[in-house]
Amino acid sequence: MKAVKYFVVIFFSIFCTAICAQNVNIGAEITAALENNTYLSKLNYPKSVFRFYTDNYSGYHWTDSRQRQEQSKIALLLLTKADHYGLSLSDYHLEALSLEKLEQWADFPSEKNQKERTLFDILLTDGLITFINDLHFGKYNPLYQKTQIDTSRINGFCADEILSTARMHTDFQGAILKAQPSLKAYSDLQTYLDRSHTANDRIVSQTEMGKIIINMERLRWINTQSAYYIMVNIPSYTLELHQGDEMFGFKIVVGKSTTKTPVLESEISYFSTAPDWRVPQSIFRKEMLPEMMKDRSYLADHNYSIYDGSGNKVTVNASKLRQINNSPNNYSVRQSSGQDNALGAVVFRFENPYAVYLHDTAQKQFFDREKRALSHGCVRVENADRLAAMLLAYDGSEYKVSELENAILSYEKRDFVLSEPVPIIITYLTCLIENGKLILYTDIYQFDRSLEGKFNQNR
Template identity: 40%
Template sequence: METPNCYLSSLKILWIMVLLLTQNLISIPAQGFQFNVENQLNKAVKEHQLKFPILTQKIYRDRNYQSIWFNINGKTPLIWDAVNLLKAAPQYGLNPTNYHCNQLSINTINNAIQIPINDDVKPIIDVLITDAMLAFTAHLRYGTINPSTPLLAIDKETFKGFKVDSVLEVAIKNPNFKNTILSAQPNYLGYKTLQQQLENLVKNQTGDCVGITDHHIQLFFANMERWRWLSPVKQPYIIINIPAFNLTYYDGITEQNFKVIIGKSNTKTPVLSSKIRFFTTAPDWTVPRSILVKELLPSAIKNNSYMANNNFNIYDKYGNYIPATHNNLLKVRANPSEYTVKQSPGPDNALGQIVFNFDNSYAVYLHDTPNRSFFDKSERALSHGCIRVENPDKLVEFFLKNDQATEILPEVLNAMEKYKRKRVYLKKPIPITVTYLTMEVKNGELQTYKDLYQKDKNLIKALKLN
């Protein structure tokens, strides 16, 4: 018969064994799960299943390959936040097929939550959700086919722009996961109002891989994609929308709208971003070579007084004035690159009373025009590519107010009226964006515009919405 001391010793040994066994039962699945995540991650990368393989690997490496969306206690506080946001992709103008929608179906997630922690299904789902959230965040910010910021460039640890992995890391730790991810969206008022309209239209359309076949909805997607291509800017800023023939000056509180004239279909106004750094009253106009060869010289050669009547002067490559004789005009036609033709300031000058200068590679300007009756037309694709603006004096007023320099406004307006040259450099340059939106919200109403340059069809096709 065992003595009491022996019995107590046996109980102690048994208790210690139970503790050790319990610890093993807890630790073994955890270690196995970490191992499985790494294996499934490596497999997914090798099989090219991931859109953001580099950043996905970085996130798991930094977490020692621990699960993000599952944990050992079976609690899943984040998995549904992530999956529900991915399922809501159409509300943000994004195609759900970009986010592993078949592999991350609602049924698959429900089943995965129920299966053992060390099963291979959980790790691959964990990896796919992480990759999908990185892609979703990047697409919110940059779009899916941004010509200036390809997604391959974003999927690098050395990328200098918006860090989508950092946003995801913050969101994982933040009580408001959804809003942290959605903060990646553009800060333009025009984007926000368009997104709200789209959300109201499609928020009741649920499913794993919802198709985007309605052309009206496709236009939302295409135009929200265009907004995402724009660089973030500080207020105030100018947005010129080509199909709307409209310039918007937004100061953070109110919008001021101006009619504009833009390029014809064969001399398109380019999409660009820059900053207006100065403006010039009573500008002279250097005639672009294409206009010189195709339009000005044929008219001048036919009519000896054309050059004088329209205040055009010829200069050689050294800046010397050349009389506009018939023979000299023929010389210019023979070697147009050797000469420059300028139009002097005045009521007939093509740039009007003022030009707003901004750096760009297209040699386009924002300027006044002597032909102001053109603003009465509903369709104003009439220029050679430059942008003519109605009421430029009002724009000057807003610029000087932003610069806290309204005291010089009378002097500037007088210089405009009397065609006196004056150049004003802005202490606070104004961001200017020329974009192409065939759909936008104005005064609370959804507006659609004629696709002047036939861009929508190709963009919708590239977004794989058909």
């Protein structure tokens, strides 16, 4: 009996030694490949791939028959459907990857194809990491270069960690697809595009397909992941307040083509009633000063006051007006609150480098126009008082709504600070899905052409 036990112990020891030796060899094969410039030159994200193998044992991950062959098939099939997500099939090494090749390693492969197997495993890893990054950041993100994404964690996101976590997940595909934006506009476009690819009769033209792809790309550049946010879309002249599954729409006026409203992300931390308007210097010099020179009553008629460089109010007479005209940069203009104030009754403040904001307006008639690119860059909101009341209610301050209404009616200056800032996204989407239909908008700033050119070049 002791002899049998001794034999079993010896056999198990030899078996484990053989397996460990094989694992060392497998690890050495992958490690050597990841130190080889010939392999590295084929990869989109070499540092991420290296981290993936280093952090998860540097052996085969997709071609080992003992490790989730079904998951490997799902991974390959996901890459072959990259176009369903507005991405190019040519970016994920599919010329070197196939289910047929994967099935070669259903049993332990012989030594003669170890190099081919190693390359397959690494290319599939890089293809998946590339796919995850493209889903999350887009291909042409103006904020982050590929080398930066490969090197560092950005806003807590790291594609190789997403892939490692997905491999442990029962829903492998679902875990990867969570890398996509959670914005409703994005999910609507992706669902529509997927339906178009799977339908027997294609439901969109090639031109419409191109519009969907570039606008999904733009939505991937947005960092906001909250279910509560404001989205301003310039081409559709609309503002949407999203509160979970609910959405409330508002008409807006945006910047003219010569004074474009900028694309940005920020947070609204407070809003003010009865605001003064500090006139931008460019508007003062180019538009107001000529009017002042023609008619001195222009200032009083519009409730404007002029201040010197020290912030002192200036009394304007003929002599002073000539000085101002000669040195306009030494002066500034403010418009006091009131019925004619350019900012209207309420203004929403948020940090941004462009000095733009959302605000009410005295020129309500502009909201009746179909084309509303009319401002100097700020966004004018129809029913701004209603938007302010909704922000207060969602912030748990519904009791302040009556105070807001009274302040607006009496032109009383009040700041309403939100306990939780509201993410605001100002974006540029030339197509959206409305009631299940694709709606195209005029490319008012001519931004589409350059992005379409990049995608067309990559096909």
